Amino acid sequence: MSIRYVHLLLLAVLSISGCGTKAVSQSDVVPPAQYSLGEGDLISIQVFDEPDLTMDARIGANGIINYSYLGDLRVVGKTPEEVENQIVGLLSDGYLVNPSVNVTIDAYRPFFINGEVRNPGSYSFQPGLNLDKAIALAGGMTDRASRRKIFIVRANSDNNSPVQASTSTMVQPGDIISVREGFF
Numbered sequence: 001m002s003i004r005y006v007h008l009l010l011l012a013v014l015s016i017s018g019c020g021t022k023a024v025s026q027s028d029v030v031p032p033a034q035y036s037l038g039e040g041d042l043i044s045i046q047v048f049d050e051p052d053l054t055m056d057a058r059i060g061a062n063g064i065i066n067y068s069y070l071g072d073l074r075v076v077g078k079t080p081e082e083v084e085n086q087i088v089g090l091l092s093d094g095y096l097v098n099p100s101v102n103v104t105i106d107a108y109r110p111f112f113i114n115g116e117v118r119n120p121g122s123y124s125f126q127p128g129l130n131l132d133k134a135i136a137l138a139g140g141m142t143d144r145a146s147r148r149k150i151f152i153v154r155a156n157s158d159n160n161s162p163v164q165a166s167t168s169t170m171v172q173p174g175d176i177i178s179v180r181e182g183f184f
Helices: 003-020 080-092 131-137
Strands: 042-047 055-058 064-067 071-074 101-107 111-115 121-123 145-153 163-165 176-181
Touching: 042 080, 055 064, 071 080, 080 101, 111 131, 131 176
Parallel strands: 111 176
Antiparallel strands: 042 055, 042 101, 064 071, 111 121, 145 163, 145 176
């Protein structure tokens, strides 16, 4: 039996077994309507016919933004629609009659990539970003990188354990991507 055949057989066994890690599935990708705001997101709040109440705000580490007349609002973990409803409710309580509020995401929080890429660091998230594009933003893989040993720690995950990913896996804001070294 040749060494090449043994290597191919070993790779097939490792691929089938999944190396003991959970693989990322499409169910792990959050649809835009269900996107939870997080630290670092830049949001824009517009109130129709009320320029004094229209503002841009970056969500800080405490998850709170300061909004004119209403004070501090906790927005982290909420969808833009939930923030809209929160602001409508507060403005309806003595400030405006039937306010029309729109909350949009102007800039998403960055994702992070480390390991065997040419330029590890944080990068701006863009909707539709997959792992292959994220690696390209980081200058590509080094010569020692493994295409099979790529892991993601999801920002919206409760357990913060890495899950195995492929280059077609969708990246989300705040994700931490690790490209590990391959041996052959």
